[in-house]
Amino acid sequence: MQKIGIIGAGAWGTALAQAIAGGGHDVLMWAREGNIVKSINDEHMNHAYAPDVKLHPSIRATESLAAAAAECSTLLIVTPAQHVRTTLESLKGDLAEGKPVVICAKGIEIETGLLLSQVAQEIVPKAMVGILTGPTFASEIVRGLPSAVTIAAKDKDVAQEIRDAITSKTLRPYITDDMIGAQIGGAVKNVIAIACGVVMGKGLGESARAALLTRGLAEMSRLSSAMGAQKETLMGMCGIGDLMLTCSSMESRNYSLGYMMGQGKSLPEIMEDRQGKSVTEGVHTAKALIKMAKKHAVDMPVAEAVFKLVNEEIALEDIVENILERPLR
Secondary structure (H helix, E strand, O other), X not given: OOEEEEEOOOHHHHHHHHHHHHOOOEEEEXXXXXXXXXXXXXXXXXXXXXXXXXXXXOEEEEOOHHHHHHHOOEEEEOOOHHHHHHHHHHHHHHOOOOOEEEEOOXXXXXXXXXXXXXXXXXXXXXXXXXXXXXXXXXHHHOOOOOEEEEEEOOOHHHHHHHHHHHOOOOEEEEEEOOHHHHHHHHHHHHHHHHHHHHHHHOOOOHHHHXXXXXXXXXHHHHHHHHOOOOHHHHHOHHHHHHHHHHOOOOOOHHHHHHHHHHOOOOHHHXXXXXXXXXXXXXXXXXXXXXXXXXXXXXXXHHHHHHHHHHHOOOOHHHHHHHHHOOOOO
């Protein structure tokens, strides 16, 4: 039996902990908030992020990053994408050489334009860095519903080691050595989901959403190919699988944000309502994604439209009109 460390006790961290514990492993969760640590240890509950779920008895919690790093054979970093760097900076002094560190966030670092695996390799170069991504909703995983994910690592033996550490009856991982493709899929789909939400919120119809989703997949494929990824990666869980889920359900924070914007609600209003509850990664990723696209000379009109919508306060009607007027190829 392994002990798996979950760094971050939000909804996704709690869901992963529940699934992994169900596979027969001990799980140690790190949380910044003392009340969450106490409720997990005393009541087997995370009232803040999974209020209706009784957690597995083999899940424990700590406020000590050092304890999590020392006691656990594998660490899953389950913080928002823009906090991955600071989390790893806090951990690096306690990490043993060769320990698997798995990034479970989806996004691109805004300040540097780096993929999250590149951030990890910069800060903890002696760790075995992996990526966990794919089509999952935390609210389903925490209730024991079945799902599948992608585990990516440069060395497939490392990916297999991570897979063996987290597999359970309801969490089925597939492995790849294409870290770039896996991360591009996970990051870009959040931006495309905002666009799909706008289409549906504005009442433009399912046909328009399907067309937009398909064009988003094409943009994703162009960027990943330009960065050296394998085309087949995006045909798996971390590409088309994640797109299908995130671009079609109000359970998706990105899709639902776009939907509300399509109905006329402003971005500041939506973000204020969500403050402290959830992170809508696509809002942050859009800016970094456009920089990345320009760097690699890749045309991404859907992603650019979302960037303009959330950053430049261009009228929604103008953005839709511009997309509809693009010349045919």
